[in-house]
Amino acid sequence: MSDAPILTVEHLMMRFGGIVAVNDLSFNADRRKITALIGPNGAGKTTVFNCITGFYRPSGGAIRLNHDDGRTIHLERLNDFRISKQASVARTFQNIRLFPGMTALENLMVAQHNALMRASGLTVLGLIGAPSWRSAERAAIELARTWLARVGLLDRADDAAGNLAYGDQRRLEIARAMCTEPTLLCLDEPAAGLNARESGALNELLLSIRAEQGTSILLIEHDMSVVMEISDHVVVMDYGVKIAEGTPQAVRDDPKVIAAYLGADEDEAIAVMEKAN
Amino acid sequence: MSVTPATSSHTSQPLGSAFILKKALISALVALVLFSLMIGIRTEAGNQGGLIYWTRFGDLATMVGVVFGGSIIVELLRQWFGPVETDKVVPKPVRAAMSFVGHWLAPALLAFALFVPVIFYHQRYILDLAILVLTYVMLGWGLNVVVGLAGLLDLGYVAFYAVGAYSYALLATNFGLSFWVCLPLAGILASFWGVLLGFPVLRLRGDYLAIVTLAFGEIIRLVITNWQSLTGGPNGVSGIPRPTLFGIPLDNSDDGLAAKLGIEFSPTHRLVFLFYLILAMALLTNWVTIRLRRLPIGRAWEALREDEVACRALGINTTTTKLTAFATGAMFGGFAGAFFATRQGFISPESFTFQESALVLAIVVLGGMGSQLGVALAALAMIGGFELFRGFDQYRMLVFGMAMVILMIWRPRGLVGHRAPTVYLERSEAISSDLVKEGHG
Numbered sequence: 001m002s003d004a005p006i007l008t009v010e011h012l013m014m015r016f017g018g019i020v021a022v023n024d025l026s027f028n029a030d031r032r033k034i035t036a037l038i039g040p041n042g043a044g045k046t047t048v049f050n051c052i053t054g055f056y057r058p059s060g061g062a063i064r065l066n067h068d069d070g071r072t073i074h075l076e077r078l079n080d081f082r083i084s085k086q087a088s089v090a091r092t093f094q095n096i097r098l099f100p101g102m103t104a105l106e107n108l109m110v111a112q113h114n115a116l117m118r119a120s121g122l123t124v125l126g127l128i129g130a131p132s133w134r135s136a137e138r139a140a141i142e143l144a145r146t147w148l149a150r151v152g153l154l155d156r157a158d159d160a161a162g163n164l165a166y167g168d169q170r171r172l173e174i175a176r177a178m179c180t181e182p183t184l185l186c187l188d189e190p191a192a193g194l195n196a197r198e199s200g201a202l203n204e205l206l207l208s209i210r211a212e213q214g215t216s217i218l219l220i221e222h223d224m225s226v227v228m229e230i231s232d233h234v235v236v237m238d239y240g241v242k243i244a245e246g247t248p249q250a251v252r253d254d255p256k257v258i259a260a261y262l263g264a265d266e267d268e269a270i271a272v273m274e275k276a277n
Numbered sequence: 278m279s280v281t282p283a284t285s286s287h288t289s290q291p292l293g294s295a296f297i298l299k300k301a302l303i304s305a306l307v308a309l310v311l312f313s314l315m316i317g318i319r320t321e322a323g324n325q326g327g328l329i330y331w332t333r334f335g336d337l338a339t340m341v342g343v344v345f346g347g348s349i350i351v352e353l354l355r356q357w358f359g360p361v362e363t364d365k366v367v368p369k370p371v372r373a374a375m376s377f378v379g380h381w382l383a384p385a386l387l388a389f390a391l392f393v394p395v396i397f398y399h400q401r402y403i404l405d406l407a408i409l410v411l412t413y414v415m416l417g418w419g420l421n422v423v424v425g426l427a428g429l430l431d432l433g434y435v436a437f438y439a440v441g442a443y444s445y446a447l448l449a450t451n452f453g454l455s456f457w458v459c460l461p462l463a464g465i466l467a468s469f470w471g472v473l474l475g476f477p478v479l480r481l482r483g484d485y486l487a488i489v490t491l492a493f494g495e496i497i498r499l500v501i502t503n504w505q506s507l508t509g510g511p512n513g514v515s516g517i518p519r520p521t522l523f524g525i526p527l528d529n530s531d532d533g534l535a536a537k538l539g540i541e542f543s544p545t546h547r548l549v550f551l552f553y554l555i556l557a558m559a560l561l562t563n564w565v566t567i568r569l570r571r572l573p574i575g576r577a578w579e580a581l582r583e584d585e586v587a588c589r590a591l592g593i594n595t596t597t598t599k600l601t602a603f604a605t606g607a608m609f610g611g612f613a614g615a616f617f618a619t620r621q622g623f624i625s626p627e628s629f630t631f632q633e634s635a636l637v638l639a640i641v642v643l644g645g646m647g648s649q650l651g652v653a654l655a656a657l658a659m660i661g662g663f664e665l666f667r668g669f670d671q672y673r674m675l676v677f678g679m680a681m682v683i684l685m686i687w688r689p690r691g692l693v694g695h696r697a698p699t700v701y702l703e704r705s706e707a708i709s710s711d712l713v714k715e716g717h718g
Contacts, residue, residue, distance in 0.1 A: 053590065084589075085592035097584050098587070099587065100583060101579075103698045105698075109573075113593050114593075126568075126573070127569070145702065154702075157701070176591070177590075
């Protein structure tokens with residue numbers, strides 16, 4: 001068990017043609033901690049996420065994942081499905097991406113694809129119904145059942161994912177990501193569209209995932225009640241660069257952050273703050 | 278000026294028998310007005326240039342009656358099955374009957390298929406037709422893996438059918454290999470071509486994928502037509518050996534099956550054998566597909582159809598997943614092709630035109646993408662129906678086009694549109710077709 005940060009982003013750069021979406025961004029995400037990435041709309045948060053999870057190949061910089069077992073994986077060299085398969089980084093999406101025509105249980109079974117593929121002997125053992133495959137399948141269903149219970153969807157297990165309520169879909173997507181047994185869980189706006197009660201439940205879920213699974217969490221969020229309550233470390237971005245970083249309290253009181261959110265000058269922001277206090 | 282909720286629900290909800298009767302009466306009245314002049318009175322120029330006319334009230338009454346009855350039937354159908362986005366009010370007995378039929382249809386069809394050669398032993402034509410239908414059932418089930426499960430639109434499926442047929446034909450005529458040796462080889466070769474096609478098209482989606490697969494189908498056909506030295510070009514390959522019952526030929530020679538069993542030889546024996554052969558092959562295809570759906574690979578195919586981006590985020594290698602879908606579908610196509618070659622005894626490129634691809638795709642789409650029973654029913658309707666209308670040669674395509682349009686309005690997701698879950702905790706409930714995605718290619 002090393003104390004090195006789980007994720008180290010160094011001088012990350014992402015260009016789309018002439019537009020620089022992320023410029024020289026460096027930050028760490030600590031092991032078994034919840035790191036929040038915040039910033040106004042268009043600050044480049046989701047672009048950072050897409051670089052980390054392999055949907056974009058960064059134009060420059062390094063993203064290192066330091067595993068518990070001491071392996072260091074350069075995420076910028078992996079792409080596509082390998083990030084999840086080899087580096088065990090899981091993610092959710094800002095606009096929920098479940099498999100709507102499959103049941104909640106099936107969604108969680110698909111998430112265990114790689115483990116089940118090995119167990120089914122690349123389909124051969126599964127086709128002949130070998131006992132080793134049967135027991136692996138039962139174990140996979142058990143894991144799925146555990147996660148359905150954790151997110152409170154056990155009674156909806158056999159319902160189509162597309163038929164679930166919005167908040168339930170959000171939680172199912174987190175459960176699906178957790179079924180890949182990740183070391184780093186990346187959540188893109190998990191509280192978007194949730195009401196106060198639901199986002200409270202989300203906070204508890206994320207804290208319990210950190211405590212029980214020891215999973216490190218990186219999240220993008222607009223809902224400040226989530227960010228301020230559960231995150232251990234906050235990184236603030238604006239126009240593709242990092243403008244502040246620190247504990248939730250420190251960031252909340254940073255004039256640069258307030259200026260970025262209010263779209264005002266720093267001096268004006270300080271004035272606003274003083275008035276508020 | 279406020280619209281009461283009662284009025285709005287009044288218009289959207291289908292009503293009882295009074296409403297149906299009223300609607301039918303109005304339709305009949307309109308028909309009466311229209312037809313009274315068109316059918317009721319007939320005029321003609323008389324001998325002296327004068328106008329003579331006579332009435333045909335009998336015909337008129339028949340037509341109006343037909344419109345009246347038809348209107349009632351259409352309205353009932355609309356309320357019970359309904360096109361999409363209408364409320365469906367199905368009376369309980371009808372619903373119970375439909376669920377009963379849904380439950381027992383597949384076993385009944387299978388039992389019937391097993392006895393077809395017994396029932397129609399003396400009707401060669403029907404046996405031939407049954408073999409043809411089963412060939413298309415098998416092709417439909419094979420393509421269903423690619424289109425229905427993985428959601429990849431393949432317009433060149435006939436290419437794999439052709440590869441299978443020519444594999445058997447050439448291996449058997451040149452090297453004297455038996456059908457049972459060539460059958461797996463034909464499947465392997467076809468799936469090899471499936472993988473070869475898969476590689477370049479993996480990056481493509483939707484319409485682009487469809488166009489490339491269409492082109493691939495044409496390329497295979499053109500290569501077969503022009504590679505005269507190997508395939509005989511447009512003349513085809515003839516003298517393809519007939520299948521044997523594990524080495525015992527089904528002919529009237531001294532070591533034929535009839536002679537060995539000491540019964541009188543009849544050409545029907547071979548037909549019956551071919552029928553059970555294709556039935557076994559089709560059922561094998563079905564069994565493997567059903568089995569694959571419950572394995573991680575099959576779930577990955579369906580997940581790919583639902584959302585490719587999410588698949589990648591879950592660590593699923595979309596490239597190999599698509600390739601396996603192509604290869605599996607192609608393999609079944611290859612098996613069917615080998616069967617086609619041995620049944621015909623002669624093959625030429627003419628049998629592998631785009632029309633065949635379109636026909637098989639139509640079977641899959643009409644059947645309900647992903648549904649095994651639906652595909653079988655659609656193959657029966659398409660191929661059997663086509664033969665049924667052979668008498669009205671000119672109108673065959675017209676009737677068929679109309680039937681398809683009506684079916685697509687009534688059941689846009691095919692005959693059996695819903696999806697059965699592959700795994701469940703408490704209860705297995707069919708998933709409505711509204712939720713299931715078609716895939717983006």
